[in-house]
Structures are given as structure tokens and as C-alpha cells.
Amino acid sequence: MDDGSSQGRCARFVCDICGHTYRNLKALGDHKNKHKGLTVCPVCRRVLSNIPNLRMHLRSVHRLERDEIYRIIPPQDQIR
Numbered sequence: 001m002d003d004g005s006s007q008g009r010c011a012r013f014v015c016d017i018c019g020h021t022y023r024n025l026k027a028l029g030d031h032k033n034k035h036k037g038l039t040v041c042p043v044c045r046r047v048l049s050n051i052p053n054l055r056m057h058l059r060s061v062h063r064l065e066r067d068e069i070y071r072i073i074p075p076q077d078q079i080r
């Protein structure tokens with residue numbers, strides 16, 4: 001284990017669309033939302049890297065209320 005190659009053989013999660021690698025499935029899932037167009041700001045069309053960033057963008061840049069944001073971007077765990 002302790003041979004100095006910390007990143008060599010551990011499981012990596014690779015995006016099959018753009019080839020980016022992530023250290024865990026959740027990060028890859030967040031990233032893939034980008035390819036689905038779920039992280040595009042509906043106001044200014046800017047593409048954010050993931051949904052939490054898009055929510056923060058809507059709040060800080062466009063001054064949207066929390067309720068407003070959740071109506072535009074429903075919480076992921078409530079989508080089935």
C-alpha cells in the first residue's frame with residue numbers, strides 16, 4: 001500500500017462523455033448534470049460546474065429567493 005503511488009490504482013470514476021475523472025461517484029454524478037444541461041443558469045445562460053454552484057449563482061448574482069431557486073432547481077433527492 002505504502003509505495004508512494006497514492007493515486008495509481010485506486011478506483012476512479014471517469015466521465016464517459018468528456019473523460020474527466022472524479023474520486024467518487026457523487027462528484028461524477030454532479031459533473032454529469034452539466035452534460036445534461038441541468039447546470040445552465042436560466043437567467044443568463046451561464047454554465048456552472050454543478051447544481052450547488054448554480055444555486056449559489058442564482059442567489060448571489062441574480063438575488064433570487066430560496067423558494068424561487070428550489071422551484072427552478074428541485075432538490076435532487078426528491079426526483080425519482
Ligand SMILES: [Zn+2]
Binds near residue numbers: 017018019031032035
Ligand atoms: Zn464529463
Ligand SMILES: [Zn+2]
Binds near residue numbers: 044046061062
Ligand atoms: Zn445567471
